[in-house]
Amino acid sequence: xxxxxxxxxxxxxxxxxxxxxxxxxxxxxxxxxxxxxxxxxxxxxxxxxxxxxxxxxxxxxxxxxxxxxxxxxxxxxxxxxxxxxxxxxxxxxxxxxxxxxxxxxxxxxxxxxxxxxxxxxxxxxxxxxxxxxxxxxxxxxxxxxxxxxxxxxxxxxxxxxxxxxxxxxxxxxxxxxxxxxxxxxxxxxxxxxxxxxxxxxxxxxxxxxxxxxxxxxxxxxxxxxxxxxxxxxxxxxxxxxxxxxxxxxxxxxxxxxxxxxxxxxxxxxxxxxxxxxxxxxxxxxxxxxxx
Amino acid sequence: xxxxxxxxxxxxxxxxxxxxxxxxxxxxxxxxxxxxxxxxxxxxxxxxxxxxxxxxxxxxxxxxxxxxxxxxxxxxxxxxxxxxxxxxxxxxxxxxxxxxxxxxxxxxxxxxxxxxxxxxxxxxxxxxxxxxxxxxxxxxxxxxxxxxxxxxxxxxxxxxxxxxxxxxxxxxxxxxxxxxxxxxxxxxxxxxxxxxxxxxxxxxxxxxxxxxxxxxxxxxxxxxxxxxxxxxxxxxxxxxxxxxxxxxxxxxxxxxxxxxxxxxxxxxxxxxxxxxxxxxxxxxxxxxxxxxxxxxxxxxxxxxxxxxxxxxxxxxxxxxxxxxxxxxxxxxxxxx
Numbered sequence: 101x102x103x104x105x106x107x108x109x110x111x112x113x114x115x116x117x118x119x120x121x122x123x124x125x126x127x128x129x130x131x132x133x134x135x136x137x138x139x140x141x142x143x144x145x146x147x148x149x150x151x152x153x154x155x156x157x158x159x160x161x162x163x164x165x166x167x168x169x170x171x172x173x174x175x176x177x178x179x180x181x182x183x184x185x186x187x188x189x190x191x192x193x194x195x196x197x198x199x200x201x202x203x204x205x206x207x208x209x210x211x212x213x214x215x216x217x218x219x220x221x222x223x224x225x226x227x228x229x230x231x232x233x234x235x236x237x238x239x240x241x242x243x244x245x246x247x248x249x250x251x252x253x254x255x256x257x258x259x260x261x262x263x264x265x266x267x268x269x270x271x272x273x274x275x276x277x278x279x280x281x282x283x284x285x286x287x288x289x290x291x292x293x294x295x296x297x298x299x300x301x302x303x304x305x306x307x308x309x310x311x312x313x314x315x316x317x318x319x320x321x322x323x324x325x326x327x328x329x330x331x332x333x334x335x336x337x338x339x340x341x342x343x344x345x346x347x348x349x350x351x352x353x354x355x356x357x358x359x360x361x362x363x364x365x366x367x368x369x370x371x372x373x374x375x376x377x378x379x380x381x382x383x384x385x386x387x388x389x390x391x
Numbered sequence: 392x393x394x395x396x397x398x399x400x401x402x403x404x405x406x407x408x409x410x411x412x413x414x415x416x417x418x419x420x421x422x423x424x425x426x427x428x429x430x431x432x433x434x435x436x437x438x439x440x441x442x443x444x445x446x447x448x449x450x451x452x453x454x455x456x457x458x459x460x461x462x463x464x465x466x467x468x469x470x471x472x473x474x475x476x477x478x479x480x481x482x483x484x485x486x487x488x489x490x491x492x493x494x495x496x497x498x499x500x501x502x503x504x505x506x507x508x509x510x511x512x513x514x515x516x517x518x519x520x521x522x523x524x525x526x527x528x529x530x531x532x533x534x535x536x537x538x539x540x541x542x543x544x545x546x547x548x549x550x551x552x553x554x555x556x557x558x559x560x561x562x563x564x565x566x567x568x569x570x571x572x573x574x575x576x577x578x579x580x581x582x583x584x585x586x587x588x589x590x591x592x593x594x595x596x597x598x599x600x601x602x603x604x605x606x607x608x609x610x611x612x613x614x615x616x617x618x619x620x621x622x623x624x625x626x627x628x629x630x631x632x633x634x635x636x637x638x639x640x641x642x643x644x645x646x647x648x649x650x651x652x653x654x655x656x657x658x659x660x661x662x663x664x665x666x667x668x669x670x671x672x673x674x675x676x677x678x679x680x681x682x683x684x685x686x687x688x689x690x691x692x693x694x695x696x697x698x699x700x701x702x703x704x705x706x707x708x709x710x711x712x713x714x715x716x717x718x719x720x721x722x723x724x725x726x727x
Binding site for chain 2: 124226227229230232233234235236237238241242245246248318322325326329330331332342345349352353356359360362363366367370371374375378
């Protein structure tokens, strides 16, 4: 056992060191930290409530920071800046919930497939192939069509769509680890199957899964926003960024700010998680970076 | 090679089987009875409902219903749209060429710009060009394309007035659908303005849809190129005194393109997903737009049939890409 823990610790330690050296990764980390701070302190930072309507200031152009409405107001007089800040809370929760769900279920299925082999493995992997045959957004749309529109159903749909990535990665990593000596040693020492799965093998499969989780965060936010934009995700007046964009679409010609800022928020958030994911991937595979 | 093909085809059959189960289950998972869904909340004679149920085979056991569904699908019968009462297959075939036209243009754009951009970045590794190209690629990769499309409309259609906002061709032109591809049909129409109109309608949607594949292809080309440039045979080619153009263009690029081909194939699936968003924004009369309208109108046969057809197309494209890349790269054949 102690051997296992040592290997996984050094691997994660290396990962941290390489990551800190990656410029893109650090930019991504700064973006995400800013987003988290914005989400936590939204009630303090936001001049207004997310659904507070200022009837005297409908489609008010941006005043800049320090002005009454830093990023302008929307068609019912809500402050865009305040809504974006509260939307940051939603986006982060969406990412966290989706990634946690698909990470837990996907890793479990991947472990089972890798350990069980045979018919169970074939069944799980073919199921994943079928899910991969459908474009992710289309699969998510189909799931939402069954469950009905709404933010939680959209999140569930996106989590389902992300499953194959985690399942495949876990299974591939498990197959590699199962051939190694420490697993044989642990098995000979009498470790049961569950112990082998979760305590011996899983910790050594974590590195690629962490990268996948980071990239999963960005696609979760992007896909949920896309569903919101199509009217299948969060419903108005929820300050979800994609839904805000869909609401603002009809004012695209008269009020550029109502469409510009929610898009920038989505872009920067997704960019942040992608940069971190890339940084982690380079850190994991220094060979690629050197090349 | 024969073994590889057989194994690949067997996998395709299993996947297609799974997709039919999924599409079949879709209708039964949606809350409410399909026949009631067809008639809405109106009061219909129960005897009439029962007759229709029997006619559609909905009173038979599920497994028989599934068998019937597959039998009909194999014969090109995907049911009837609840909204238009047209055959779902006919509707799909009407909308499909528009999606292909858009997807192929987007992919061409992505390849024609992405591959050279990746090569240049690789050759100028660590320099300003490399950083700018990769920075742009990362931004493109992270782009919410529904927002990107709106920005493009805002700039090119609203502010500059260069391109139209939506549709496939100006309504002034009455184009006879011969191939279903507007660019070709407008050329056939002997009206030179029609082709220009079709092209100007296509540009923005193609750019919007092509952005993510462009970014992915540029990144992939760069890393594949970097890997290849470090290989011994490239060093040998350089040492032989071959011109840099020959080394890069002939020796390195040929091998670097193998992973790029695979990535292009993988992008086809996400291209369909992106088409749903792009077509919705540009009112492009393609399959994506059709599906979204189908969902909004709770037209489940359209959703069911459309999803089945899109999945089959994606599976066939992936199969083709696999076969192509195994021809270019024999090592592929030995992988699972």
